Amino acid sequence: MLLEAYFVQIDGTLNKLSHLKEYVDDTEDYINIMLDEKQNQLLQTGVMLTTATVVVTAGIVVVSIFGMNIGISLFDVPTFSQFWETTFGTIGGCIVLYVLAIGLGMRSGLLQ
Secondary structure (H helix, E strand, C coil): CHHHHHHHHHHHHHHHHHHHHHHHHHHHHHHHHHHHHHHHHHHHHHHHHHHHHHHHHHHHHHHHHHHCCCCCHHHCCCCCHHHHHHHHHHHHHHHHHHHHHHHHHHHHCCCC
16 A cells, blocks of 8 residues: 555656656747747848848949049039939939849748
8 A cells, every 4th residue: 555655656746747848848849939030030130131231232333333434424514413313323223122122032931
């Protein structure tokens, strides 16, 4: 009878430990899921920043072409209206390229 009582106590303790192990495993899985979600958010932010860098680089290419000492018909007329048209056109083009790139990323499922 005494052994049976000890067996029941040990069996109860084993059940409690089994439930505790399952709880710890579930908690670990939940934490891993949360960490994966944060990692995905960081990767998406990295993709967005890289896209912005590429688009700004395209604008820098336009600026560098106009910064060279080459003959362009734009330089023949000394008005500043063409300068502002080119400046705002470059900025607008960069913004449009960025929006298109982000839209394409969202459409393809790369970004949320």
